[in-house]
Amino acid sequence: MTLDDLRVFVAVCRAGSLSAVARDLDCTQSAVSQHVKRLERETGISLVERHPRGVVPTQAGRLLQAAAADGIAGLDLALRRLSDLVRGDAxxxxxxxxxxxxxxxxxxxxxxxxxxxxxxxxxxxxxxxxxxxxxxxxxxxxxxxxxxxxxxxxxxxxxxxMDLPWVLAVRSDDPLASRSRIEPEDLASIRHIRLPENSTSRAHLDDAFAALGVRVTSDTGVADWDTAILLAELGLGHAVVPALPGWRGPGHRGLRFVPVPALPPLxxxxxxxxxxxxxxxxxxxxxxxxxxxxxxx
Structure with a gap:
């Protein structure tokens, strides 16, 4: 059992694919498989289950993955610390x-x-x-x-x-732009520009909407806050976003940020x-x- 065996095994468990790890490491799929098989021989137990669409760790594999990942992270950190001690401010x-x-x-x-x-x-x-x-x-x-x-x-x-309060980004000519604040009932009428489903901020916002009993409609999705704000400025919808420091100032005359105080800060x-x-x-x-x-x- 070598450190390379453990590194490859952890990578396979995370990726769920031998071929994906092989591409990342610029080697053959067979070479990746050999690392896993060597660990299975030495431990005497199956560590991954092979399926048509990839691999998943067994119960034993998950135990080894967790321990190996912690050990590798600690070792990498120690090596970085040693390198930085040698290099100092460089x-x-x-x-x-x-x-x-x-x-x-x-x-x-x-x-x-x-x-x-x-x-x-x-x-x-x-x-x-x-x-x-x-x-x-x-x-x-x-x-x-x-x-x-x-x-x-x-x-x-x-x-x-930082705790970031939520705001509604709207065009300056939008009826909601003149408000001093947005209430939960106002959100039911917006054309919501939604954030990605896998983002933590989207999960926070969805939970807050659910707690307030708010249901929003959406026909536009984006990958990040900046794009949501830009689309709101173009009049393609309304963006409920955190009050980002980089968007403060007079640079966007056609855009308004209206506070939504009922939403808990991010x-x-x-x-x-x-x-x-x-x-x-x-x-x-x-x-x-x-x-x-x-x-x-």
Whole structure:
């Protein structure tokens, strides 16, 4: 049993496909299968079930996957810490987040961090949802994930940074644009621009609508908040979105953001594997973002 065997096995369990892992690793499907078979021979038990559309871990496989994933994440983290100790201020910080989060929450912090640590490497990996950010953080050599706070994720620590109130984005000539606030009963008449079903913010919003007894109609869907706001500005519907710092200011004269105070705020912030094991450079960047966000509130 080797570390490579365990890495490949964990990747197979996450992907549910031998061929997908083979493509990612630029090797043959047979080579991937050999890693799994070697583990099965050494453990004496079947670890995956093979189906026409892929593979799923058995009960024994899930036990090994959980233990191996934790061990690999801890080892990768330790190796990164050792590397950063050697490199000092010339180390690296790797962040995973949504496509628009850097502009909304981190632009000032990125500039400040670069001035403070000019030799450091700052890398961003884009994901489409908080769930995929969690998965990337657990399975890749990453330091930080900027996510929508929600639920308990095994092996991940979350720290809220900002609470974002919800607003209704509408064209300035829309009848609702003149309101000082939007009430729950007003939402029943909007043409809702819906967020992706797999997003945490969509789940929060759906739960809030259900708690208020609100049913909205929708004929338009988008992948992110920015696109929803732009479509609202074009008059294609109404977007219920968090009050994003990057959209404040006079740059969009044809757009109005009307508060929806009945909806509970959306919490966003950092996720890491272990705060006490975070590399000094990564902690410095995380703290810089927290300080920057505090000035935006």
């Amino acid at each position: 180390g690296s910080v790797r962040v995973t987040t949504g496509a628009t989060s850097v502009r909304h929450f981190m632009s000032e912090a990125v500039v400040a961090f670069r001035r403070r640590f000019p030799q450091a490497s700052l890398e961003f990996q884009t994901e489409t949802s908080s769930r995929s950010c969690f998965d990337a953080l657990a399975s890749h050599d990453l330091d930080l994930a900027w996510i929508t706070i929600g639920g308990t994720v095994r092996g991940i620590e979350q720290r809220p940074v 919490s966003t912030g950092w996720a890491v594997r272990r705060w006490d094991a975070l590399a000094p450079l990564a902690r410095a960047f995380a703290d810089s973002v927290v300080e920057s966000c505090a000035r935006l509130t």
